[in-house]
Amino acid sequence: MMDGRSASSLSFGYVRSPDQDGARPAAHQIIIVGGGLVGLTMAIDLASKGVKAVVLEKSNTLSEGSRSICQAKRTLEVWDRLGVGDIMLKRGVEWRKGKVFSDDHLLYTFDLQPEGGHKMPAFVNLQQYWVEQYLLERLLELGGEVRWCHEARSIRQSDDGVCIEVATPDGPYNLDCEWLIACDGARSDIRRHLGLTFDGRVFKDKFLITDVKMKGEFPNERWFWFDPSFHSGQTALLHRQADDIWRIDLQLGWEANAEEEKKLENVKRRIKAMLGDDAKFEIEWISVYVFQCRTLSDYVHGRVIFAGDSAHQVSPFGARGGNAGVQDADNLGWKMKLVLDGEASCSLLDTYSRERVYAARENILHSTRATDFITPKSKASRILRDQALSLAAKYPFAQKLVNSGRLSEPAHLIDTPLNTPDNDVFACHIAPGSPAEDAPLSKNGKEDWFLQELKGEFTVVAYEPNGLNLPTRLDIGGIPIAVKTIAKGAALDDVSGALRRRYDMKPGTAYLFRPDQHVAARWRKWSGTGVEECVERAAGRRI
Missing domain, CATH: 3.40.30.120 (Glutaredoxin)
Known part of the structure; x- marks a missing residue:
């Protein structure tokens, strides 16, 4: 096992591949561009089915900062099938309950998993660099390959494959593959090479997201504030992670100067306002985000297939980004295996796009509604939001109107040609297209x-x-x-x-x-x- 004590700063040396010395481009069935949590999950899934994919990663490190931290139940179930579920549970912080505050007053509490009888909890909070480390270790156990400091610079498609120009410290070389899976994130180079654009919205607001190391007395719950005294007129979010790291999200407003807000003295001032002047903490990571809710209209473009943030982006409220990406990989892996084995035609891959675009649009709908409620853009919408908050303190029905982020759930793929409609009557919500529930x-x-x-x-x-x-x-x-x-x-x-x-x-x-x-x-x-x-x-x- 790698040195877990330095998971967030692990680096991997560039290694020259024998493919760089061939007279002709080496040919592979699958090349995955991007070695983050989606690309690694994809490679593990394929390896578990006997398909070796080469992963190209242009950096030489795991994820910087905790980034995606809320690993949802369905994602944990996917990882459990792939052999890494138990270690995620052991390392992470389990939670299922949350509290919502208005001003400094508790509005209500919620429980995301009130019924027992499930192996996996509603959520585990675990920093992305830990997740990627465990995924990488599992991939290497299965004989997988990650080429660090290998950057896909350009691609050229034909009817039966893709040619990739790869940049390395030793200079460029070419690779051929039957299929290229782009898992290279929100700033996807592959998406740019193909000239593809997103549909959706960019929200005119900014949020300070920081990881703080401290000994906190807060329970393992999600706490969300509307207009707290320590951050007047804005919102705040608090989560516990592994290793006494806490995630704090603070709304800044569209006019905020991102570079000023990221300065250490300004971040500390805001954290002290929240925790008290005597609070002892260390800043681990700082970032300022502008939220986006966008997707490609199609995830399959010839022999290039998109997954994760390269295909879709949502705001962090609801933990729908990384979780959706892992479920992309879960959907694609078995279909790719059938196609490679000649047991299904390439049209099966079109159902990957159909099903996962549907899931992305569902996520975007929930994420957009949450972001609109959290950051009202007009006087009228703010009045409606404040009235909902006021009513929620007294009346349970109004709590359903409050939206601090509808948390990640898997899509029920009801409208897919792969389902067989019921001919019998069933009295349960699990229907063709639904994800299985544990017992x-x-x-x-x-x-x-x-x-x-x-x-x-x-x-x-x-x-x-x-x-x-x-x-x-x-x-x-x-x-x-x-x-x-x-x-x-x-x-x-x-x-x-x-x-x-x-x-x-x-x-x-x-x-x-x-x-x-x-x-x-x-x-x-x-x-x-x-x-x-x-x-x-x-x-x-x-x-």
């Missing part, structure tokens, strides 16, 4: 979790299948399918009943899950023909 299970008498049985492949889960002797695996047109039987007294047993309740499982019920753990179809009665048709559709063969 405790017993496996051979030992504690297990439902999502751990969905191991990144197509899986049929049959509940009390009425004496049918089902196989443990199927092969449908070259696509392997795992079959899990859950029954009383069987190897897999829903002893708590949580799975039955959450999925409205009656005896004979079966669900088909995609490799990214989204529901593709469900039935009240097992049918081999029905399973085959639904797998064919979920794999894009019936688009």
Whole structure:
């Protein structure tokens, strides 16, 4: 394991690749541009499926500053499938509750996970440099490759691949690949090379975001203030992270001078106003942000595919940026594997764009509403916001009007051609297109979790299948399918009943899950023909 004590400042030396000495450009199936949390997650997912991708990273370090800190439940479940969920839990700060204040008075509290029976908590706060370190270690365990100080300078596409010019300290060289996945962030060079532009808004406001190291007495909760006495007329946010680091966000206003606000003496003055003159703390990281809510209209451009901030950007309120990027990778990995293996046509990748653009627009909608509420742009909107805050102190119904950031949730991909519509009636919110929900299970008498049985492949889960002797695996047109039987007294047993309740499982019920753990179809009665048709559709063969 790398030296965790210096995770935020780890650097990696440039290493010359044998590809630089070839007479012709070396050819790879996949090249990922960008070695941040999305690019590393993408590379791990592909490696877990037997696909080696080369990651090109133009810098030589992990993320600077904590940056994305709120790792959501669904993201943690993706990482758990990839083998890094437990270490994220061990290192990070778990939380599910929050408080919202107006002035210095508590308006209300909220609980993001009031029901138990889930392996992963609602959120874990963990600095991005820790996340990237653990992802990098896992990728190297799987035999992956990251080329530090290798910058994709230009690209040239053909019908069957991409040629990339790569700049290095030793000079440029060329690489060929079948597919290029651009995970190179908000200032994406690949997006610029293709001349692509975002749709959306840039908000005329600025926020000071700083990491403070201190011994705080605050609980592991998200605290948000409207118009606090220590920062009059603006908003403030406080989060605990690992290693006694605290994230503090302070609204500045559009007219604020970013360079002045980032000066150490000015930051300390604001922090002392919040914590008190006698507070002891150290400043770890400072940044001033202008929030943006924007997306590309299409994430697939020929042989170039965009994911993460290179494809979409949202304001930090709601923790929808990094979490959405990880879920991009989760959606793309299995589809890319089927295409590379010749089990699906390239049109399956178009569903990646369709599904993840939908998710991005949903995130942008929530993020835009939060930003408009937090930073009203007219006298009328400010009056409405202040009235909502006033009512929320007394009336629970008004608390739903207060928006300090609707926190990240996975998209329910209801409108996708990969779903098979229901023919039966179910009394639960988990439907075709929904992400799977976890539940405790017993496996051979030992504690297990439902999502751990969905191991990144197509899986049929049959509940009390009425004496049918089902196989443990199927092969449908070259696509392997795992079959899990859950029954009383069987190897897999829903002893708590949580799975039955959450999925409205009656005896004979079966669900088909995609490799990214989204529901593709469900039935009240097992049918081999029905399973085959639904797998064919979920794999894009019936688009």
